[in-house]
Amino acid sequence: MLVEGIGDAECVQRVQQGDTDCFEILVRRHQKATFNLLFRLLGDYDEAAEVAQEVFLSAYKAIHSFRGDANFTTWLYRIAFNHASTRRRSLSLSQQRYTPLEDTDIPNDSLNGPRDPAEAAEQKEIQEQVQHALNRLDRADATLILLRDLQDVPYEEVAAILNIPVGTVKSRLHRARQALKAKLSPYFYASRKAS
């Protein structure tokens, strides 16, 4: 019997005691964030789905090594980041690789945007530009931006996920944002010109 109200730590403890069903709670709770992180890191919906599945399998197999020193999400994102890096290397995904959202099998209700078709198209184009810029960033820089600006993960957890000091996270995050801004400069130039 699944008890959705229990926290991550208790779920992990139950899974460690052999209650496999409790892991389903953790999957349901963290699958969307994990999948989106992977999708933004990999830029491919199917790849992201496959890697997300591997991430949860790895987390389950290594659940006995989780001692509860950090949040479960921190531990899970770290596994996701490692899997994404490995997958990118193995597939030799170039920074230019980018799968447009219309080419992916995305559930229809995933794209919540404006009802105006012109505005929706413009917003979609902007999102593609951002994703394209993220794909061309260094993986660590992209991960920093995604964890901090997309997932709103605290600095301390970002530092734990990437296994770097908090000060380093701050300085590298600034440089990563500068790099992303530079890649999105045409958009900024066009928007300023429009305004």
Add this chain to the structure above:
Amino acid sequence: MRCEEVQERLSEYLERLLDSGQSKSVDGHLASCPRCTAELADLTECRRLVAALPALEPPVGFTTRVMAHIRESAEQPGWWQRLFLPLRAKLPLPATALLLVSVLSVYLLQKENPQKKLIPPIAAQVETEALKQAGDAAQGLTANVPSSPRLMLREDSAIAEKMPGQPKALQTPLEDRAKKEAAPAPKPAPNVKSSAGAQAASKAAPETRALPQSAAEERANRVESAAAEAELPPTPSRPISGAIGVSQPAGGRPVPASPSMDAIMQDRSLRAAMPERARTAPAQPTADIEIVIRRHPQSDSADLMRKESAAPNTGGLAASRAATAPAPSEPLLRTIPADQYEQLKKELASQGTILSEVRTANGQPTTSPTLTVKITFVPAEVAR
């Protein structure tokens, strides 16, 4: 505050991570610097664009698939479990194999350890005694009697081998035993010479500890044989007859077949070299009664035999005595009916003086219908 310093802090300023002092300094600079203000606007737009990225839903049935894989993997045993589980099926095999190996190892160790423990001392003892024997033989010191039973047997064997022409059937049990012990010895060690010198024996001594027991025995045997060769006199050519090895063909004198142990024991040098046990080896067959007779000076054994053979009433006894006409000092073995012993005794008394009459069967009366009498004629001068 310069523009570079402000732009370095814009990211933290944007997230309101600066303290109040730094934040006020940045505010003051931004109020007067359109370039840094534009930079701040771009960073804010970047954050907004990233944050505005839509959150995609995972594929339909993602959780189900993940959990299906997890439950499948949970049912599969890990590599450690695959090695040892299920114990019911896999434990008996390695356990049985381990048990068999253990039992075999213990058995082999127990079988081998006694050899390892015993071979060196025995070999060393044999070598030492052989060395002593060889040294004594070289110096003519024949009074040193070895105490090792193995060495004694081997001496017996060596002595027996020195007697040419002795049939195997007539060898004593001790000799047979010595032969049997020496027989399974493998090829001799190539570096062991058969010389009797102490040098060769001392060379062979350290190697013996590493050799199997049979090789060590043969080596000791060789040294001992050499010692016996150095010590033993030539085989006596005179006929020796005794309790052992006397064949008595019908109608003739007893033919000494070969020197027996008793004959060998008569030789002083041999007696000294022989171990005590070999010297006291039991005769075969044993006489029930031993009689020593000193002949009358005028008496002659040939005359005695002629008289006895001419007497008509002595029958088979006389014929038996004639067939075994004695030479001086040669003991005779006669087997007669028990009831004729007194008659034989009277006849012997008529030919000489009975010096001793010993019943050798430990003083116990014999129940056999026949008696074996050992008669030893002593010349008159010897008796005096």
